Amino acid sequence: MLVTTTVCMIGLLTLVGLATDLGRVQVARNELQVFADEAAMAASFELDGTMVGLSNARAVAAAGPGSGVTTNHWYFGTQTVAGATVTFATSPNGPFDPNPASPLGYRFVQVQVNGTVQLYFLPILPGIPGWQNVSASGVAGQSQLDSLGDGLAPFSPDAHSDTDPNFGFSAGQLYTLRWAPPGKRGKTSGSCPGDIGYNPGSSADRGYIDVGQGNGDAGLRDAIVNNTYSLSLPLEVGTTLDEVSGQKSVTTAVNERYAQDSDLSALNFGSYHGNGRRLYTVAVNDGGSPGRVLGFALFFLQPSPCGSDNTTPCCAEYVGAAVLGSTKRGAGTAGLYTVQLVR
Structure with missing residues (x-):
């Protein structure tokens, strides 16, 4: 009887030990997964179609959640992910490439991390080593949206082309958010540089x-x-x-919105490092009536976007793709676009 009890106790303790090791492996894997997911999300915000953007994404992903401001621990909070x-x-x-020859169109990031977990009980079984390799992979990126109900600016620039992916606009050029009154449109004094010679029509619009306002x-x-309104549809x-x-x-x-930015000195988007108040996400229309x-x-x-009175146009620099919650171009x-965890 005593022998049977002893054997049962040993067996029970063995099962508890095995469960402990398996639990440690699972917890460590989950810690790595959290790092990979959050690092991929953070890196995705850096992608802007430039080589600098790819470099920044690498650095942010390597630093992990918080971009290195807060140390990212794993292994039960005792080690730093590296x-x-x-x-x-x-x-x-995919396919995923560590060093794309061209940064254009690279909207997704994969972050993979690895580590080892020490085992205390499983090695009593034949062929089981004292360490278990664990790994995790996270993929995030800029997923395209085809609708938006809140956060839009109440302006709608007229496209110059309904077939060009950039609406006939050129990055860095100034286009019209608010048109001058009829009679001044299409003229040098009544148009933004990118719209000179283009007339949206003679309506009072x-x-x-x-x-939603x-x-x-x-x-x-x-x-x-404030951009705080939303549409029911x-x-x-x-x-x-x-x-x-x-x-x-x-x-x-518009001047009030401009003044709320943390970077008032940048003369163009290429040199901008502000908090996003100088950025507007807009719906571009087809130039129809109604649009x-x-x-x-x-x-x-840009500085003084609307001039000094209500008869001049309000101009803004065309940037391109808009990423919700970001101050960078997509x-x-x-x-x-919106940054999402894909898998």
Whole structure:
């Protein structure tokens, strides 16, 4: 009886020990997975279609969540994750490349990490080593959206082309957010540089649209400054825009928005390092009457964007792809993107 009890106790303790080791392996793997997922997410925000963006993404991914500000521990909080492998792809399913020859279109990041966990009980079994290798892989990237219901600026630039991925716009050029009154449009004094010679028509429309604020002056000002309105039905490609008519003055509101940025000295988007207040995500329209959404894009406010009065146009620099929650240009063609964990 005593022998049987002893054998049973040994067997029970062995099972508890094996479960302990397996649990330690699972916890360590989960810790690495959290690092890989969060590092891939953080790195995805750095991708902007440039080699510098790829380099920044590598650095952010290697540093892990918090970009190294907070030490990223694993192995039950006792070790720092190191040696992350970072690769890039144009598709969430790959193929992934550590060093793309061209950065264009690389919107996805894969972060892989490895480690070893010491085993205390499993090695009593024949052929089981004292250490177990564990690994984790996370893939995140800029996924394209075809609609947006909140956060849009109440402006809608007219596309110069409905077939060009960039709407006929050139990155770095200034285009019109608010048109000058009829009679001044198309002229040098009444047009932004990129729209000289282009006339949107003779209607009283100035380029304002309803993004949930309605037609009142106070709502339009609030939408320009705060972007806090939302639509019950999101705008998507093909949606007919609800234009806001009238000779409303928005110069003060745009200047207020501009002044809230942490970088007021940058003369163009290429030298910008601010908090995003000088950036507008807008719906670009097809130039029809009424206009329909052709796509979405990011624009940058340069100094004194609306001039000094209500008869001059409001100009903004065309940037390209807009990434929600980011102050950087997206890595894809013009459009609206959001950073998501893919797998």
